[in-house]
Amino acid sequence: MTSVAILGSTGSIGTQTLDVIRRNPEEFSVEVLAAGSSADLVIEQIAEFKPSLVVMADAAAAQKIKTEFDTLQVYHGKEALEKAATQSDVIVNAIVGFAGLPVTLAALNAGKRLALANKESLIAGGPIVQKARESKNAQIIPVDSEHCALHQCLGGDTTNADEPFTTVKKLLLTASGGPFRKWTKTELNQATLEDALNHPTWSMGQKITIDSSTLMNKGLEVIEAHELFGIGYDQIDVIVHPQSVIHSMVEFVDSSVIAQLSMPDMRLPISYALRYPTRGEAPWGEINWDTMRRLDFEKPNEEAFPCLGLAYEAGKIGETAPAWLNAANEIAVEAFLKRVIKWVEIPEIIQMTLNEFDGVLAETEHDIYAADRKARVIATAVMEKL
Ligand SMILES: NC(=O)c1ccc[n+]([C@@H]2O[C@H](COP(=O)([O-])OP(=O)(O)OC[C@H]3O[C@@H](n4cnc5c(N)ncnc54)[C@H](OP(=O)(O)O)[C@@H]3O)[C@@H](O)[C@H]2O)c1
Structure with a gap:
């Protein structure tokens, strides 16, 4: 039985992680739940998954939960969150934004396996996260679908790889292109919030959905790939692939390309990160080859989506x-x-x-x-x- 801490349990990744666990009760138990302020949803999750520790960012939310479950350990604040990030076999960091940094650092410093969805902590904290990653037994298994794909194409765990990837020519990160892929500059000038939230292939939290519309999400993922796999920026390319079936590829020095394919469903990379190095049967992401007709590719339009170039620029400065x-x-x-x-x-x-x-x-x-x-x-x- 693998014990799991889910930090950011009420969000898109958090609830999908709980769904993976719900369907595999003989394999996983939930030891820790943490979120920001969504007390009512956490109360439902406690009733179903029976964790032993709950942490909320918001003090009033923690108090509300404590009133419902008076014998449960319920805390709030950054220190409690850091402690919670050391309490299980696998720590899922599904918090959105920079607020996830303390979790990433605490989990790695404690020598835990970190199932990392919170890319912002790795991007903002790069050099410091790398130091924490050197702790004994510390391991990052990426949850981001592109990096989970790269992890699979590269043949598994790269956390403490002694050797750089000398046989890798390029990492090819795929991007759906977001809702504005075909929009002209004049149309982009009029883009509304509703337009930007209307992602064509993925259903995600609001922040990452907006990041996908600007291609900043792909830019952040370029930095994430550099930090995770130690590959130089000039060896990381982005290719728009609107179907989101190929989740990323690795091109080797002999020009062989290995890709990972599945239908877009985040429960597949989540289940990979929870179970690594083994795999388990999973009903998510199966491709129906009878209906799969085509896979398209195009170059990203960096003029219309300057965030991608800005991310490369900041990544190279380091x-x-x-x-x-x-x-x-x-x-x-x-x-x-x-x-x-x-x-x-x-x-x-x-x-x-x-x-x-x-x-x-x-x-x-x-x-x-x-x-x-x-x-x-x-x-x-x-x-x-x-
Ligand atoms: N969604 C996807 O498909 C997807 C795919 C790849 C990567 N990711 C990455 O995964 C991360 C989560 O994304 P998401 O889409 O799941 O976001 P989301 O739906 O907005 O959920 C964010 C979660 O973080 C919690 N949270 C916010 N501030 C917090 C704080 N200060 N302390 C503790 N918890 C806090 C929220 O709790 P409340 O509900 O209480 O506010 C919620 O549980 C992001 O870094 C994103 O880039 C997501």
Whole structure:
């Protein structure tokens, strides 16, 4: 029996993780649940999965849960979240945004297997996460479907790989292209929140859905692939593949290409990360070859979607630059979700924030938190000017 901590249990990845566990009760038990403020859904999850520890970011939400389950350990705040990230065999980080960084660091420092959906922590905290990853038994198994695909194509765990991948020519990250793939510049200028939330192939949380519409999600994934697999940025390409059936590919030096295919369903990579290195029978993602007619590919339009290039730029600078990119993006996306800015202003805010980048090195955890705070202040100021 594998015990699992699900941090971000009320979100899209969190609830799909619980679905994988619900269908495999003989294999997995839920030891920890954590979320932000959605107390009512957590109360339902506690009744069904009976964890021994619950952590909420919000104090009032924790109090509400404690009133329902008075003998259960219920805590709130960052320290409690960090402790919760060390309490099970597998830690699923399904929190959205930079708030997931303490979980990633605590799980790795405690030598746990981290099933990582929260890409923002790896992107913002890159150099510090790499140090934590050196802890004995620490392991990252990616949940992001593209990186789960790369993990499979590369032949498994790469967390403590001594050898760089000398036989890899390129990582080919596939992208659906999002809802605006065929939109002209004039149309993009009029894009609404509803348009941006209407993703063609995946049903996900709001933040990542907006990131997919700007191609920032793919940009963040380029940095994620670099951090996970240690491959240089000039060896990571993005290819638009609208069907989202090929989840990514690896091209080797002899020009052989290995791809991973399945229908778009996040429960497949979640189940892979929970079960690795074994596989279990799973009803998700099966391809019907009788109806599968075509797989298309095209180059991303970097002029219409500047976020992709901005991510490459910040990734190549390294140190705290990706933390700045991530913070500026989170500020801009939040403002777009609140209808404060236009969709086309998201990359403008990020670009103008990165223009102010101060070049601070990422030597300690403190450097990452300070970079995040500073970039948020600058991004907010930039937005107000706009
Ligand atoms: N959704 C996908 O298909 C998908 C695919 C690949 C990667 N990812 C990545 O997975 C992560 C989660 O995405 P999602 O789509 O599942 O997001 P989501 O649906 O918005 O869910 C976010 C989760 O994080 C919790 N949360 C927010 N702030 C928190 C805090 N300060 N402390 C503790 N918990 C907090 C939320 O709790 P409340 O409900 O209480 O606010 C919720 O459980 C993101 O990094 C995303 O990029 C997602």
